[in-house]
Amino acid sequence: xxxxxxxxxxxxxxxxxxxxxxxxxxxxxxxxxxxxxxxxxxxxxxxxxxxxxxxxxxxxxxxxxxxxxxxxxxxxxxxxxxxxxxxxxxxxxxxxxxxxxxxxxxxxxxxxxxxxxxxxxxxxxxxxxxxxxxxxxxxxxxxxxxxxxxxxxxxxxxxxxxxxxxx
Numbered sequence: 465x466x467x468x469x470x471x472x473x474x475x476x477x478x479x480x481x482x483x484x485x486x487x488x489x490x491x492x493x494x495x496x497x498x499x500x501x502x503x504x505x506x507x508x509x510x511x512x513x514x515x516x517x518x519x520x521x522x523x524x525x526x527x528x529x530x531x532x533x534x535x536x537x538x539x540x541x542x543x544x545x546x547x548x549x550x551x552x553x554x555x556x557x558x559x560x561x562x563x564x565x566x567x568x569x570x571x572x573x574x575x576x577x578x579x580x581x582x583x584x585x586x587x588x589x590x591x592x593x594x595x596x597x598x599x600x601x602x603x604x605x606x607x608x609x610x611x612x613x614x615x616x617x618x619x620x621x622x623x624x625x626x627x628x629x630x631x
Contacts, residue, residue: 498560
């Protein structure tokens with residue numbers, strides 16, 4: 465017969481072993497963020513199934529391994545763009561993103577502004593200021609106007625008859 469304290473100790477040891485595995489996975493993501501990594505390869509190296517790794521990682525760090533990898537890439541891209549010597553496409557390739565539109569969408573979603581306006585050069589700041597003025601310029605004019613209805617002929621939704629067809 466087992467003592468109750470032994471079971472708790474065994475569960476605690478398993479939990480600590482899982483945390484150590486997750487820490488190794490996170491460290492590998494931090495180290496190799498520019499390489500093409502997938503969850504299956506990370507799970508294989510950690511010795512757990514891919515679905516189990518995703519659940520454990522989310523429980524420990526609050527996001528999936530893929531989400532953590534993308535966040536690391538965007539953080540690194542932000543630092544490279546602030547440096548100012550690389551363009552957006554070069555930065556996207558440097559951090560491991562193969563698709564520029566996907567990189568731009570993810571960057572905008574996480575940072576809040578597109579990557580071309582987050583650089584540190586004077587020209588990009590000037591452009592961003594002009595864009596902001598341009599956006600606010602049209603708001604006063606459009607206050608009293610009705611929005612465009614998308615080409616509908618009648619508001620009721622019922623088409624009126626056009627008359628008899630031609631001769």
